[in-house]
Amino acid sequence: MKVTLEVKPRQKPYLPIEAEGIVPRTFFEGTDSLTVFRGNKELPLEEIFNVAIEGEAESVDEVEIIILGDSSRIKRVGEYMDGGRIHITGDIGMHCGNFMSAGEIVIDGNADAWLGREMRGGRIRCHGSAGDYCAAGYRGEKRGMRGGTVEVFGDAGDFTAETLAGGSVIIHGNAGDLSGVDMKEGELTIMGDTSRACANMSGGMAYVHGTVNDMIPTFRKIGQEKVNGEPYTRFSGDIANRGKGTLFIRNYKYLD
Amino acid sequence: MKFILNTGRTVTQGRHVEHKYHQGYFEETSSCFIHPLDLMDLDLEDGEHVEVVSEWGSVVLRAVSCEDLRKGMIFVPLGPFANHIIPPRTHSTGMPDFKNITVELARTERERLTQWELMEKIGGKRYENQ
Amino acid sequence: MTELLIRNACVIDPLNDICGEVMDIAVRDGKIVESVGSGAEVIDAGGSLTMPGGIDSHTHICGTKVNFGRYMSPEDMRAGRTARRGHMHSTSGYSVPTTYGTSYRYSAMGYTTALEGAMAPLEARHTHEEFTHTPLQDMMANTLFDGNWPIMQAIHDGDIRRAAAIVGWTLSAVKGFAIKLTNPGGTEAWGWGKDVASIRDPVPHFEVTPAEIIRAMIEANEMLNLPHSVHLHCNCLGKPGNHQCTLETFDLVPNANNKRQSLYATHVQFHSYGGSSWRDICSRSEEICRAINSKPQIVIDMGQVMFGKTTTMTADGPMEFNLYRLYHNKWSNHDVELETGSGIIPVYYSRKNLVNSIMWSIGLELALLTDNPWQCILSTDNPNGAPFVKYPEIMALLMSKRYRNEIFGTVHPDTEHNVPLAAIDRELTWNDIAIMTRGAPAKALGIEDLGKGHLGEGADADIAIYPININETDPATSAEEVIRAFGQTDYTIKRGRVVCRQGTCMVDGKNTTIWVDPHISENYSMDHDPEFAKNFDRYYTVRMSNYPVQEEYIRRNLCIETEAQL
């Protein structure tokens, strides 16, 4: 089954649309009355999107949703997704793939903040850049993302993989400040630069293939090790937090 | 020249917070406190005007010599002047960067706008029936 | 004049010795009356179980500490969210719901009166503000005196009358209901990061012992003629081996009042541990209950623990810090100058954990081994042992040995070696449950004469009608039925109005705050005591004139005026 949702122009284009109903299961199970919210107004899906559904599906995994047009202010797409595929051809709004447990989301453009928040499984690939709190947790929760993979081909914002507790996060570009902050388990890989990586981490593993600026001063230097033949410094910490995380860093600078 | 901008409360700003159309409020919130050595480097006298430029815009302020500051840092009291150039970005925390912002400073002959002129520049309308 | 007639109610009203009689209840202008006219609104109870409105005599639902529990727990708020509908405001939260959430959920369970377990006098205004927004229950506030400087000073000087006078002044100033002691002396020691180790361990600097504080407050309580007794959270909460401290404390209690107990010991489950460490902790409920059974001057509440997520909050600051070091989750602490402390941490009670399983068992044992149900009130010390929404499950556990065994089979396998629960066959009756949730709390709090906790003529028409027929349901074999019925009334009636119907609240509601105002002679009035006033303005950060809670905070209130022997 192929579901094509084309975003229509809106009178107030900046007002976000909350569309947690846009997940493959909704269309697999069939719906006549799917609604989305523009602020406090509940609207039929068709008021925001041109909707086209082709073909049938035997399982949720056979459903593909394609989002066309300006979806940069459409929030919560793919929330609780448990199978199938969502392909976003442009940018996507906040909270894409919240709590996702299976399936795949592909974003051709940029993703706004909280991409893959508290994700449990499945895979998100963002070909543009991701906003703050990519693959992170929620306010007050000790554990954030617990499984699955988030891969960002551009840059990621601040607090990337905050409270990461499982799964893997790969940022091909640079990550913002405090990436991997308070992480507990799981694996974070940053191909570019970041700052203050893995502050207060208690466990897990992180690789920074570029430079960490303003390196947190409370990581213990274990020594030089080769990663893919290149020299890296291995750290353990965060000592301030009785942490036992491991950090491999190509280059780093302290704020001294 | 590059500087680090911090904003914050001052007692004078606080005293005028209920009197925003007063000259005192204007004078305090359009002040740019700066280390005397930096003033010299900028070829400025105490009380002359500087243009402060951030990634978000620029504003003309009055330079005030102040030795509390480290060289390379300026301080502007909380108010519409500082906010004219503070980026509205919050890093998704809800709180903008009111402190620790990189700016460029240069001497200028231009006059300061008033706080009302700043508001009118963005579509506001001053209230004058005082 | 509004009239209501409830027909065919199967009434259990222990204070009036009514047990399962099918009868009509007449209500006029919010009170139970002999009969009403033919124009009265009629509710046909159809033989359903009908009881006085439930009374929770120890719960934490309003005030600084509770609100801090909410404030620090957005994750808790993600559960229990409902939208505004009809007369109901939106709600959030599971273990520390919003005030409306608390009020609606209690009301749905037939509860119409609640006592907030701990109010710091300095922050009393906050508690009263939240009372205003807990519209469907009448409220009272236990007022904390565990670390009160002028009182400790007076006790140290041997002047119990002065201590009583200060209590009286404070209760009346902050619109409090009763004397609460939380880890007496320990909260002051916590001001230096310390605790007291036993009831004989002197409080730093003040040189009084917890035992002296407890005895003096019991005496002061009677001097003031307060409706309720001293309400005590014993020292050494949650420590293995603390049953010794609890028994020693019980031994301090004289039989000082012929109308009610002299001491109300709260959440005794947390104070009934044997052993010397977390490795060998065990239940000492039998010894504790033996003491209770021989001391009619003591009433307790269970402090039952139920498995799952909750938030612990107490004025016992040092205890919460120890708990934090155990759990390593978040920890809040709030010391209140000259008065008391408090701490909050979220916890998860797991049935896979031996200690938690033992705690679960002890609470039930206390209720089952206390011979006289009037001496043991049902509680979880909400939300410390569990959120109050678990009460129906507790009732089922107490009423059905079969259900108890079923759950016992799911707890940590070593539990049975450490607790006597498996050997206890007692199953509580409908009447026992009514006593533990209505009659006993009303009597213990001393509010039965105000018309609370019973359905006699002149009583407040606070009534709960549960969708269950007790003649057709055997609770020993129908735990599910019991849980369902006690979980949601058909009708909850408050002051003669239906406030909640099958879980939906029908009115905005306006509650009453019950407080005490002991009349004290001029000689003992703190308002005219220069020493008291001087020290007040010197050591508090709020002026004495700004301390009392103003009339505005208790718009609808019921003041119990007492004549103090002072």
Add this chain to the structure above:
Amino acid sequence: MKINDVVCPFCGCLCDDLEITVEHNRIVAVDNGCTLANAKFMSKEQLASPIRRTGEGWENISYDEAIQYTVDMLLDADRPLLYGWSGTHGEAQCIGVHVSELVGGIIDSTTSVCHGPSILAIQEVGHPGCTLGRVKNRADVVIYWGCNPLEAHPRHMSRYTTYADGYFLQNAFRERKVIVVDVRETETARVADEFIRIKEGGDYAVLSALRAIVRGKGDVVPESVAGVSRSQLERIVTLCKDAKFGAIFFGLGLTMTRGKYKNVRNAIELVDELSRHTKFTITPMRGHWNVYGSNEVFTWMTGYPYAIDFCRGIAFYNPGETSAIDLLARKECDACLIIGSDPGAHFPRGCVEHLAEIPTVVIDPVPTMTTALADVQIPVAVSGIDADGTAYRMDGVPIRVRKVIEPTLPNDREVLKSIHAKMKEAKGQ
């Protein structure tokens, strides 16, 4: 007439020992207050009537018209923002929550540009705190971190810390060590026993280093951290560990700089660590007199302290998304009611530009910078001067602010009540 023990409605200290002299229903003198209190009590510049912006300027309108405008504006909006609240009393804040819930809007207080980050931190790790009297009577070490009380909370040091004698410190100034941590050498820094000057943006690193040293792992810490030598950090840790009672007060120097709430979290975790050795507490220096009240009220009514989104009926909370700055900067709201605050002066230009574009109503006694951006302003009595109500001090102590003169204008709760009533009527309830 002299009125004693008056409560000051300016900053989070809520000093309650002011003496106000009133003659002919005007305040003529303020004693015991700081310069900020004087300015507030002596202010005489309230608007006399509601005003509405016209093409050319402003016109006076009636309260009924102004309230009707507000009701229509809120009901027409898809995503209205109700912002401010710190400058009004708790009873008005309660009605504000009801209004937000009824209209399906977002309610946020000035917390989001004050100690919002502190709340986010507390939500992660909790908050070991106390009332200010606990500090006054006991603290022998006081640390001011990223705050400047002499300018922002002028009587804080004399009422609660440095100069305040307490039960266990009969000569506070001598017996108490005061440490100031800041990027500027402020007035406050100059009266401290020890001043730690850190590089901008270095707070987090310094806090981490202190935690490691407290844990006895100082060996990992580099010689210099954000401009502070390891030896100075070690000296501070020794001072703290030797304290009988230590109290940290922190300000916007932690919440507004990079890292935001994670700085505060780190400070709290430092206190947790120190609590294993001695008694330590930490307290945010809250700015607005009743900003903490807005958090308290919102929390018991909605479950969350600020930035609460009711658009979907249930309460949703996510500062960074549902907070006023983000909503305005991203143009995610389409109407705004502002009460008890002045975002026109205190928000970045990128936010107030949107305020100028959408319908905006201000409820405030005096003309402010926000007035210039509003369509309608409704003047009200000043809480603490001609209106009474509940406020929460920076440490959570609730105090009732007084009415010292008779009002000539309605107060906040009365105006909000009318708005709420009219709105219910319009919704057929």
